Amino acid sequence: MAVTFTPDQQATIDARGSSILVSAAAGSGKTAVLVERIIQMVSDGEHPVDIDRLLVVTFTNAAAAQMRERITQALSARVDDNPGNAHLLKQLTLIHNAQITTIDSFCLYIIRNHFDEIDLDPDFRVADDGEIKLLMQDVLAQMLEDYFTEGREDFLACVEYFAPTGKEKRLEEQILGLYEFAMSYPWPGEWLELHKEDYAVSPENLEECRWVGLLEDYVRTMLAEAGDSLDQARMLCEEADGPYMYLDTLEADKNTIDRLAAADSLQELYERFSVLSFGRISSKKDDSVSPEKREKAREIRNSVKDLLNGLAKKYFYASPQAQAERMAACAPYVSCLLSLTDDFRMRLDTKKREKNLMDFHDMEHMALQILTEKREDGVYPTAAAREMREYYAEIMIDEYQDSNLVQEYLLKSISGEADGKFNRFMVGDVKQSIYKFRLARPELFMEKFDSYGKGEGKEQRIDLKQNFRSRRQVTDSVNACFSVLMGRDLGGVEYDEDAALYPGAVFPEPEGEEEDVYRTEVMLTMSEEDGLEDREREALAIAGKIRRIVGTLPVVDKESGELRPAGYGDIVILLRTTAGWDEVFKKVLEKSGIPVYITSKTGYFAATEVQTILNFLKVLSNPLQDIPLFGVLKSDAAGFTDEDITCMKAEMEGEGRRLFTCLTSYTEKGSREELCEKARHFCSMLERFRRYVAYMPIHQLIEQFLKETGYLYTISALPGGEQRRANVEMLLSRAENFEKTSYFGLFHFIRYMEQVEKYNIDYGEANIQDENADTVRIMSIHKSKGLEFPVCFVAGLSKKFNMQDTSKPVIMDMDYGIALDFVDIESRVKGNTLKKSVLSGKLRRDSLGEELRVLYVAMTRPQEKLILTGSCKEEEKVRRILENGEDYERAGGRLGFIPRSEAASYLDWLLPAWAVCGQEVTLLSGSDLLQENMEEEQGREYLRQRLRTFEREASEEKQEEVEKLRLLRERMESVYPHENLKNLYTKTTVSELKKAGMEEAAEEAYHLFEEKEIVPYLPRFVREEEAVSGTARGSAYHKALEIFPFERLVQEKGAGPADREKVEELLNQMTETGALSREFRAAVNPDKIARFLESDLAARMAGAAVKKKLHKEQPFVLGLPASMLNPGFPQEETVLIQGIIDVYLEEEDGLVVADYKTDSVTHAQELVNRYQVQLDYYALALEQLTGRRVKEKIIYSFALAEEVVLGAAGGSYLK
Known part of the structure; x- marks a missing residue:
């Protein structure tokens, strides 16, 4: 059936030889018009255009794909009518290579064809957001470290201004925010340079700003x-x-x-x-x-x-002279901040070039660099741009109201307007410009809206005002509200006859209906003492209304065009933001028996299954993280209960505060054998996976975790199992994508995911919903743009607007630069500057205009019926507003600017607008809603009881499934056949090997995966009551001797008794300077240090120190065949051993390795039994590292005040 176009639509299709701006109202059929215009141009009998000579730029990949499909279908229909038309057949071939694309894809096309003009390696890769955020963090951290090292006064003052008292993160946030903002300007470096002097004002030139x-x-x-x-x-x-x-x-x-x-x-x-x-x-x-x-x-x-x-x-609390002086005091900090941002920009560009990466910003700016040349007197097209001008017959831009300045310059450079060839076709609706957060510039649309004429000319404007989406009841409600609310002062456009919606579609009407079932309804719930939150009360009201709509409200069937009863799938609930609202609504609606699906979800990282796997990876990276470890233990993958974890913590309290310490200690010392076995099994698995980390890609590591724990099967069997499984599969996909980035390894993957979560690059839960499912959908208003639904609830109207940006320390504006607070860095007095107050007010008004446009988008989504809902706390105030509409009306029928500009929620606008236009509003109490819901619940409970009876009867017929379950359990609980290899680590420590070599020796506990015990911070009242532990005492002596300049006290042949006072004096000096903590100082006995200084070892160390041959606290990593550690381990496996040597000294005939011990022992042989293995590995490591022989291994015992010299096979003698 041929489509009949309106006169305005036909004029849009037929117009040629002009640049055209089409202001297309919601539901005006702009996509159909654009497709028809393209078809008419390529099939024109006199001047046909090949499809690949049209550039069609859309906003999203989905829109581009839909556009290409519709053009292909239209061309195919023309070919069917004219099968012998060679030109049309050619177009079907060319359509696959036609530039029907998004702006970033078009930029990529330009770069790939002209990479040599900007010295770009053609093998570049487009990085994802997570990788770019990680790279930005790394570059910024390195830059700030360089500046701190350099210690320039202007930088340090800037840090103190923006990030006092160690809050450097605030400075990082300012730099990143300015960078992102500047990158939406065609020449970001120029913008940053231009505004460095924004605050360099004087009383004389302030008026000129x-x-x-x-x-x-x-x-x-x-x-x-x-x-x-x-x-x-x-x-x-x-x-x-x-x-x-x-x-x-x-x-x-x-x-x-x-x-x-x-x-x-x-x-x-x-x-x-x-x-x-x-x-x-x-x-x-x-x-x-x-x-x-x-x-x-x-x-x-x-x-x-x-x-x-x-x-x-707000604005006139101080004289202009005082304001100018205050601003001038801020000028150095503004300049420094912008210089830092520009340096960061250049460093990031350099790093991306090194890695051969680019992001969305780079695509736009590189394409602009290829197509334009910036000179002092203007912007000129390059040869590449002129070539494209000649090639493209027309540049078509969809959703033009959402363009930014970079995109404007890009597309303008390849249009022929400067050469008299007016060939830009721009279509959009400024009332639907809702991407301010992406730095869209609706002003670009409005400039042409004002300057293009409605008649003939080289620059034409055509308005498409008829709405073919919605019933008259919907369009009337939209017009009634926005004629009162929207204007050039707020919203960016006058809502006049040209902007209003005019019904264009003919809908069938139901027979026998006395009331208007399609009238717009408003439901407001009143706060009261009913135990419900406002959101729950509003959701109850919506649930009740949905129950009354489903099966009764007639809606048009898409296929037949006839009326049919509405189903759940015809209904959508739109929210300004889904965070904090969608789950509440979903819970209430599902409890009311209504199937719900959240389509714009942002809760991927909050999903239990995703959290569990990420927590396990964090534990693999560092098992001493209590929170991730607790999360893994509590998960279905590990199976520990709260009681299990409490028991381990209680019984192992003396072993340490870390959960991992309690877990590992419990494997050997726990009182409950079943729990011990569970702990041993988990620790064994953890060790096995720590070995995997060294060689296994992240996605395989996750797959192995799922395989060994059966976790994927477990979550699949839980409620919502299909969704959970899809979330895990998405995580695997993200891990595979990460492995294609310039980063690798477990540590960087965890950082990568943290950055993704931090910057809200939330993937949303994996989409498993069939778009045709009979389910109520909940989505954000932004997600709904471009879509249409039979029945729409616009909910959450009482939610306060988010105006946090207006109170940020730094405010940015593309036209007016930046503004910030005044801070006296000496007194820390803080206050506004006049420019900050002005730009903060402008930003608030711009944000309110954006919110008004978002509301317009929401209210223009329904085809059949619109329902608006919210909640109110003051019923009397609401009634007073609704009964006094004339108080809000001003000349021209619009609400005054003051009440519109002071609104804090959609309801603040809509209540007076409803009062002006006479909209009926229903006020609902929570108690009535609860009573209605209770009656519905009683009916549903009866059905549930019948269902349980049916399930119980059916289960008796399936006893054979029990046997299958038993066999499955046996397989899942089978013992790993290679248990003897469980202690084969990829990496271990000398302390662990030392423990393995002295199984029967009694010693204080050493912790896995660390060589030195770090003494945790304790409050003073605890420290005063708690005796110093052996481990803490040992750490204290090690630290004291590490920094002790004993060569100043040691004589040729030992130290005299008087040196005890010098030792104490020196220890006290170390404490006062902060080199030695007070806790460590209290643990060190000066007498024992003095006796050590009398030893032969101390004298040899002093002599070596004078010759620079003394080395303290030397870390090492040693690689050995696994069979050297245990004959049962494979020969071909390599184990990395790490440790820290307390001290070693170089003498002419070899090396001497030494260690200090504070163990309470009575015989030297106890130390030999305990530490022979440790010092043997120290010696082996030193010989491999230095290539020199270790001639002696010495332990100095503070308890015995003796040196213990170890032999090759564990023998010893005393000196």
Whole structure:
């Protein structure tokens, strides 16, 4: 069936030889028009155009794919009608290579064809967001480290200004924020350089700043609004029963406003606002005056006073001279911050070039570099751009309202407008520009909207106003609200006859319906003491309404075009943001028996199965992380209960505070054998996987975890198992993608995922929903853009707007630069600057305009019925607003700018708009909703009981499944056949090997995976009551001797008794300077140090120190065949051994390795039994590292005050 186009649509299809801006209202059929225009151009009988000579730029990959498919179908239909048309057949061949694409794909196309012009390696790779964020963090950390090392005063002062007292993260946030913002400018380095002097102002040139004009315009707008309000009050006073006694005061107030409005400079505004005063209103009593009108007039006057006092307090609290001086004090910090950002930008570019990577920003800027040349007098096209100008017959841009400046320059450079060839076709709707967070510039659309003429000419504007999506009831509601709310001052466009929606579709009407079942409905729930949160109460109201809609509301069937009863799949619930709302709604609706699916979910990282696997990987990287370890132990993969973990912590309390320490200790010392076995099994698995880490890719590591634990089968059997399985499979996919990045290894994968989560690059839970499923969908308004649904609930209307950006320390504006707070770094006094106040107000107004457009998008999604819901706390206030619509209306039928600009939620706009247009509003109480839901629940419970009975009867017929389950359990619980290899580590420590060599020796516990015990921080009251442990005492002596300059005290043949006082004095000095902690100082006995200094070992160490031959705390990693550690281990396996040698010294005939021990022993042989293996490995490591022979191995015992010299086979002798 042929499509009949409206005159405006046909004009859009037929227009040639002009650049055209199509302002296409919601549901106006712009995609169909664009497709038809393309088909007409390629099939034109006189001047046909090949499809690959049209550039069609869309906003998303999905839109590009849909556009290509629709063009292909239309071409195929033409070919069917004209099978002998060679030109059309050719187009079907060319369509596959036609540039119907997104802007980033087009940029990539340019770069791949012109890489040599920008000296780019053609083998580049496009990095994903996670990799780029990781790279940015690394580059930024290195840059700041370089600056701190250099120690420049301007940098250190900048750090103190933006990130005082060690809060460097704040400075990092400012740099990253400025970088992201600057990258939306065509030449980011130029923008950063341009605004370095933003705060270098003087009292003389402050008036010349562009942003001062912005302030003056805003103040005059507010003064005009205030004057209108006073006129309304005066009209009230002049009525027969009006408060006439207020007229003189109101007249004086009007004169004050006129005097303020007449100020023609910032200085005059300051002078007049600084002496602002108001007269007292008359208290005369007259019974003929209406009390309501008297009160109303007073309210209006008080609101005007509050407005003017607010302007004075926010903008005119100090003179322009004082404001300029305050700004000038900030100038060095502004310049330094922007210089740091530019340096970061260049360093990041260099690093990406080294790695041959690029991101979305790079695509745009490199393409722009290929196509344009920036000169002092303007921007000129390059030879590549001119070549493309000649090639492309037309540049078609969809969703033009969401373009940014870079994209504008890019596409303008290849259009022929500068050469008289007007060939840009731009289509969009500024009322649907909702991507401010992506730095879209709706101003670009509005510039052409204002300048392009509606008639003939080289630059034409065509308005598509008819809506073919929605019933008249929907369009009437949208028009009624937005004619009152949206204007050029807020929203960016006048909602006039040109912007309004006009119904264009014909819908079948149900028979026998007395009331209008498609009328727009508003439901507001009232807060009360019913035990419900506002969101739950609102969800209950929606659930009740859905139950009444499903099966009763007639909707048009897509296939037949006939009416049918609505199902769950016809309904969508739209939310401004799904975070914190979607799960509440889902829970309430499902409890009401309504199937729900959240399509715009952001909870991937919160999913239990994803958390469990990531926690396991974190434990593999570092098992001493208590929270990830607790998460893994509690998961179905490990099977520990809260009681198990509490038991291990309680019994092993003396072994250490770390959960991992308690776990490993419990394997040998625990009282419950079953729990011991469970702990041993987990530790064994952990060790096995720590070996895997060395050679196994991340995705294989995860697969192995799933295989050995059966975790994938476990979660698949849980409620929502299909979703859980899909989430795990998505994680595997992300791991495979990570392995294609420039990073590798477990540590970097964990960082990668943390960055992805930190920057909200949330993948959303894996989508398993069939789009045709009969399920109510919950999604964000942004997700719904471009879509349509039979029935729409726009919910959460009372949610407060997010205006956090307006109060950030640094505010950025593409046109006006940056603004920040004033900070006195000496006194830490902080305050606003005038520019910060001005740009903060502008940002708030811009954000409100964006919110208004988001609301427009939401309300234009439904085809059949629109339902708006919210919650209110003050029922009386709501009723008062709804009953007094005339109080909010201004000239032209629009709500005043002041109430619109002060809104904090959608409801603040909609309540007065509903009052003005007469929309019926239903107020619902929580108790009524609960009663209705309880009655429904009773019916559902009866059905559930019947279902349980049926399931019980059916299960009796399936006893054979029990046997299958038993066999499966036997297989899952089978013992690993190579248990003897469980201790074959990829990496271990000398301490672990030493323990393995002295199984029967009694010693204090050493912890796995660390060589030295770090003494944890303890509160003072605990330290004073707790005796120093042996491990802490040993660490204290090691630290003291590591930093002790004993060569100053040691004589040729030992130290004298007087040296004890020198030792104590030196220890105290170390403590005062912070080199030795007070806890360690308390644990060190000066007498024992002095006796050590009398030893032969100390004298040899002093001599070696003088010759620079003394080495302390030497770390090492040693690789050995596994069979050297255990004959049962494979010969071909290599084990890495790590450790730290306390001290070794170089002598002419060999090396001497030594170790200090504080163990409480009575015989030297005890130390030999304990530490022979340890020092043997130290010696072996030294010989491999230095290539020299170790001639002696010595232990100095502080308990025995003796040297113990170890022999090759464990023998010893005393010196």
